[in-house]
Amino acid sequence: MSWREKLRHVNWSLVLFINGLGLVSVTALVSAADGNIEPWAGRQAMRFMVSVVMMLTVAVVDIRFWMRGAYVLYAICLVLLVVVDAHGTVGMGAQRWIDLCFIQIQPSEIMKVALTLSLARYFHGRSLEEIAKPIYLILPIIIVLLPVGLVLKQPDLGTAMMLLMVSSTLFFLAGARLWQFSVVLVTSITLVPVTWPFLHDYQRKRILTFLHPETDPLGAGYHILQSKIALGSGGLFGKGFGKGTQSHLNFLPEKQTDFIFTMWAEEQGMVGGLALLFLYTIVIALSYTLALRSRNQFGRLLGLGLTTTFFLYVFSNAAMVMGLIPVVGIPLPLLSYGGTAMMTVMFGFGLLLSIDIHRDVQMSRHCPYLRDLFKTLS
Amino acid sequence: MHGDPDRTRVLSRRMMILGLGQVGLLGALIARLYSLQVLESDRYRLLSDENRFSTRLLAPPRGRILDRFGVPLAINIPNFVIQVISERAENMEKTLDTLTRLLPLTHQDCQRIRREIERRRSFVPVMVRENLSWEEMVRIQVNFPDLSGVVIEQGFTRFYPLYELGAHVLGYVAAVAEEDQTGDRLLELPGFRVGKAGTERLHDLALRGRGGTYTVEVNAVGRIVKEVDWHEGEAGSDVHLTLDVRLQQFAAERLGLESAAVVVMDIVTGEVFVLVSTPSFDPNRFSRGLSATEWKDLMAHPQAPLTNKAVAGQYAPGSTFKMIVALAALEAGVVTPEVRIHCFGSLSLGNARFHCWKSGGHGTMDLVLGLQHSCDVYFYEVARRVGIDRIAKMARRFGLGARLGFDLPGEQNGLVPERTWKMQVMKEPWQLGETLVAGIGQGFTLATPLQLCTMVARIANGRAQVRPRLSLAPVTKGVRRPEKFEPLGVQPKNIAVVRQGMYAVSNVPGGTAYRARLNQPGLVMSGKTGTSQVRRVTQRERASGVRKNQNLPWEQRDHALFVAYAPENAPRYAMVVIVEHGCSGSKAAAPVARDIMREVLKLDPARFSTAIVRSTNH
Numbered sequence: 001m002s003w004r005e006k007l008r009h010v011n012w013s014l015v016l017f018i019n020g021l022g023l024v025s026v027t028a029l030v031s032a033a034d035g036n037i038e039p040w041a042g043r044q045a046m047r048f049m050v051s052v053v054m055m056l057t058v059a060v061v062d063i064r065f066w067m068r069g070a071y072v073l074y075a076i077c078l079v080l081l082v083v084v085d086a087h088g089t090v091g092m093g094a095q096r097w098i099d100l101c102f103i104q105i106q107p108s109e110i111m112k113v114a115l116t117l118s119l120a121r122y123f124h125g126r127s128l129e130e131i132a133k134p135i136y137l138i139l140p141i142i143i144v145l146l147p148v149g150l151v152l153k154q155p156d157l158g159t160a161m162m163l164l165m166v167s168s169t170l171f172f173l174a175g176a177r178l179w180q181f182s183v184v185l186v187t188s189i190t191l192v193p194v195t196w197p198f199l200h201d202y203q204r205k206r207i208l209t210f211l212h213p214e215t216d217p218l219g220a221g222y223h224i225l226q227s228k229i230a231l232g233s234g235g236l237f238g239k240g241f242g243k244g245t246q247s248h249l250n251f252l253p254e255k256q257t258d259f260i261f262t263m264w265a266e267e268q269g270m271v272g273g274l275a276l277l278f279l280y281t282i283v284i285a286l287s288y289t290l291a292l293r294s295r296n297q298f299g300r301l302l303g304l305g306l307t308t309t310f311f312l313y314v315f316s317n318a319a320m321v322m323g324l325i326p327v328v329g330i331p332l333p334l335l336s337y338g339g340t341a342m343m344t345v346m347f348g349f350g351l352l353l354s355i356d357i358h359r360d361v362q363m364s365r366h367c368p369y370l371r372d373l374f375k376t377l378s
Numbered sequence: 379m380h381g382d383p384d385r386t387r388v389l390s391r392r393m394m395i396l397g398l399g400q401v402g403l404l405g406a407l408i409a410r411l412y413s414l415q416v417l418e419s420d421r422y423r424l425l426s427d428e429n430r431f432s433t434r435l436l437a438p439p440r441g442r443i444l445d446r447f448g449v450p451l452a453i454n455i456p457n458f459v460i461q462v463i464s465e466r467a468e469n470m471e472k473t474l475d476t477l478t479r480l481l482p483l484t485h486q487d488c489q490r491i492r493r494e495i496e497r498r499r500s501f502v503p504v505m506v507r508e509n510l511s512w513e514e515m516v517r518i519q520v521n522f523p524d525l526s527g528v529v530i531e532q533g534f535t536r537f538y539p540l541y542e543l544g545a546h547v548l549g550y551v552a553a554v555a556e557e558d559q560t561g562d563r564l565l566e567l568p569g570f571r572v573g574k575a576g577t578e579r580l581h582d583l584a585l586r587g588r589g590g591t592y593t594v595e596v597n598a599v600g601r602i603v604k605e606v607d608w609h610e611g612e613a614g615s616d617v618h619l620t621l622d623v624r625l626q627q628f629a630a631e632r633l634g635l636e637s638a639a640v641v642v643m644d645i646v647t648g649e650v651f652v653l654v655s656t657p658s659f660d661p662n663r664f665s666r667g668l669s670a671t672e673w674k675d676l677m678a679h680p681q682a683p684l685t686n687k688a689v690a691g692q693y694a695p696g697s698t699f700k701m702i703v704a705l706a707a708l709e710a711g712v713v714t715p716e717v718r719i720h721c722f723g724s725l726s727l728g729n730a731r732f733h734c735w736k737s738g739g740h741g742t743m744d745l746v747l748g749l750q751h752s753c754d755v756y757f758y759e760v761a762r763r764v765g766i767d768r769i770a771k772m773a774r775r776f777g778l779g780a781r782l783g784f785d786l787p788g789e790q791n792g793l794v795p796e797r798t799w800k801m802q803v804m805k806e807p808w809q810l811g812e813t814l815v816a817g818i819g820q821g822f823t824l825a826t827p828l829q830l831c832t833m834v835a836r837i838a839n840g841r842a843q844v845r846p847r848l849s850l851a852p853v854t855k856g857v858r859r860p861e862k863f864e865p866l867g868v869q870p871k872n873i874a875v876v877r878q879g880m881y882a883v884s885n886v887p888g889g890t891a892y893r894a895r896l897n898q899p900g901l902v903m904s905g906k907t908g909t910s911q912v913r914r915v916t917q918r919e920r921a922s923g924v925r926k927n928q929n930l931p932w933e934q935r936d937h938a939l940f941v942a943y944a945p946e947n948a949p950r951y952a953m954v955v956i957v958e959h960g961c962s963g964s965k966a967a968a969p970v971a972r973d974i975m976r977e978v979l980k981l982d983p984a985r986f987s988t989a990i991v992r993s994t995n996h
Binding site for chain 1: 382384385386388389390392393396397400403404406407408410411412414415416418419421422423425426427429430595596
């Protein structure tokens with residue numbers, strides 16, 4: 001297939017709904033800046049357009065290319081995470097950014113895709129019987145724990161949790177046995193008291209505040225409380241575009257990033273909030289359909305993993321601003337202002353589109369290096 | 379598919395489970411959204427408004443109190459208040475420590491400040507101290523770098539430019555006490571003052587005005603974003619008193635250090651020109667805030683500076699009551715002006731003897747002579763003939779025995795005894811001897827200086843039951859219309875006889891106040907002296923015999939009274955002077971009355987009563 005042909009095969013309805021989300025984002029950011037394009041909406045629109053082009057570019061690239069490059073990308077991300085650890089820029093109270101002069105990148109964001117790619121590739125090559133044996137799970141667990149450890153060290157609790165959840169989903173879909181999950185779960189729970197002293201003060205505080213929000217109405221609990229007030233006061237039909245008092249009088253923190261959903265639902269009401277959630281639901285449902293349509297395990301696992309990541313992002317952010325889970329500092333994908341996050345998400349959608357376009361390609365089951373490795377082991 | 383259908387089946391099944399889980403989570407989000415935005419929406423809307431709006435009260439300027447010519451008696455002057463705003467302080471404890479070194483703050487002050495800081499939101503100013511002196515201001519200014527969170531605001535303090543003069547009429551303002559709270563939100567303003575006595579208390583609502591509100595939208599840190607609403611309050615309205623400050627001042631100075639009271643009023647309109655009670659107090663100390671010891675000193679003072687003796691002091695009227703007895707008898711027809719009674723110095727009734735103040739006796743007296751010499755025996759006999767109930771009735775008609783509805787708080791009833799009263803209160807029948815004692819204004823009878831002044835005003839007026847008033851009647855069509863009073867209902871010829879007697883007291887040689895006559899061509903003052911025995915001493919004296927006043931301790935000596943009106947040919951002013959424990963009405967009270975009356979006639983404030991008085995509202 002030529003790339004023109006491939007473009008014809010792109011699932012344009014998914015692209016359409018993604019563009020719908022982009023439109024909501026720009027609208028919300030205009031409101032966040034009291035009706036101004038500056039400083040957020042214009043830049044976000046530019047980035048969005050660039051991202052759409054990038055997404056389509058990724059989509060027409062053969063999926064096997066991404067499969068082959070999975071471990072390489074993973075390795076690069078791992079190195080970047082180490083670099084960030086050593087000389088990252090301090091932002092938001094944690095070392096997360098790497099400054100490459102022209103662009104600031106957040107390796108932990110790209111790692112989400114890279115990790116999903118790597119795990120999908122690994123499980124693509126394993127049969128159900130192999131997965132049942134713990135020995136075949138050691139390598140993927142290492143693949144997961146290395147970046148999780150580095151991200152936690154930054155410290156970025158939210159991203160670490162996200163990486164763990166996506167990985168578990170992939171293990172689950174690949175066919176890992178439930179008793180294996182139980183073992184991991186029990187081990188983690190016993191590890192909690194051990195890791196507690198290593199958590200940062202603000203992380204401990206966030207967890208404790210979530211459990212007892214009334215203890216600290218002006219501190220960490222303040223954000224959740226103000227977000228709930230904003231949502232509740234919005235009511236069924238909202239306060240109107242640009243009229244969200246909670247957002248515009250700065251009672252709401254970070255309205256252009258983490259709390260953008262709150263601002264949207266304060267101004268547009270429950271009707272607007274539900275419409276936005278509905279838009280997300282369509283995008284997620286479409287993505288799952290595309291993933292399941294793939295005729296190879298790699299495409300399915302990758303597609304499902306990416307979609308699950310997207311879902312977890314949307315859910316965690318919405319649940320956080322509604323006070324259902326602790327404040328974890330996770331942006332709302334495609335809506336929150338921010339470059340890296342958007343690039344990552346669009347890269348993911350590009351991969352999804354690519355999976356769909358290449359759903360019928362033949363794919364080798366085995367990675368020659370790994371096959372040799374396992375042979376020597378057994 | 380590469381021949382691994384099992385793997386695909388497991389994945390599809392597990393994907394189904396995952397999908398269901400995600401649908402469940404989505405449902406949870408929707409449910410939560412519904413609960414927040416629909417079920418609890420009202421509560422959150424309220425919280426959002428509470429966040430957003432901050433309504434502040436604007437204290438209206440308190441109305442001024444002016445005398446009849448617009449001379450200010452109570453005004454507002456700027457006052458520097460030092461406040462702390464905890465939000466702006468780097469370290470509140472440090473700031474408070476520094477403040478304690480710079481200002482004399484007591485331990486209680488500090489505790490109150492800390493309590494308020496804790497109770498209020500961090501951007502609400504908390505008052506540290508008011509009425510900073512210039513020196514204190516400078517000290518604060520110099521140390522400003524160490525005083526983060528401190529702000530100096532300008533407020534207003536009530537100021538009485540005449541200090542002690544007229545304090546009893548004006549009263550004072552003080553901090554709002556718990557029991558003053560009426561629901562008016564103004565009263566909750568920090569540092570707000572309400573009238574606690576006198577005119578300040580009586581007209582408090584009018585003077586207070588109505589608070590404005592000022593609603594602002596504030597952002598998360600409490601900074602004002604925009605003004606939403608501004609309701610200008612109403613400034614308190616000025617109160618115009620009938621007083622003439624010049625006369626008030628003259629009277630107060632004339633009384634000097636005596637414990638005394640003076641009232642001067644217009645016998646036509648009832649307007650009170652002078653109302654003095656000495657010793658006085660400085661109401662400015664109250665607006666500043668009185669310390670506990672200052673308060674105790676004022677309360678314990680033997681001459682009761684806080685009591686307005688003119689309206690709240692009750693005295694036996696003594697001989698000033700004889701006009702009432704005479705009028706009762708004349709109206710009842712039991713005596714005529716010509717009836718003569720011989721005074722031997724005492725009168726016997728059964729086993730008791732009733733003494734005249736002149737032990738040798740006055741000889742033969744008619745009514746005018748009886749008044750002129752204030753012959754007790756004459757009035758014992760007249761009282762005996764007319765009976766107590768008719769005397770009481772006449773006394774009431776002349777304003778005694780009940781509150782006059784005067785516009786000052788704390789007015790007392792006085793007491794006019796009669797048969798039924800004694801039966802009710804003392805459960806004993808009335809004795810004829812008590813009628814005789816009442817005939818010279820002693821015994822149970824009590825009157826306030828204001829009542830005695832009113833009594834004289836009605837005698838001088840002769841037609842109407844004039845009532846005293848302290849606030850100027852409103853101006854209608856450029857004219858201050860005098861109040862309409864009930865008719866007096868006493869025959870003019872009887873009034874004329876009594877006035878003839880009062881004329882003789884002050885103007886005919888031998889009259890008890892002849893020596894204190896108003897020696898002024900064309901201006902004649904008529905009056906009546908009174909010497910009222912302090913009641914508990916009276917009872918003791920009955921048992922132990924006569925003791926000379928000068929030998930008694932101050933607080934047991936007789937009160938000196940003088941009532942007067944002038945000018946005789948066309949009366950306009952009525953006056954009462956009471957000098958507590960002044961021993962003798964003719965020696966202690968009459969000269970004071972003469973001097974004040976001379977000044978009153980000279981300034982003649984009543985000239986302006988019905989004329990246009992320009993309102994000096996601004």
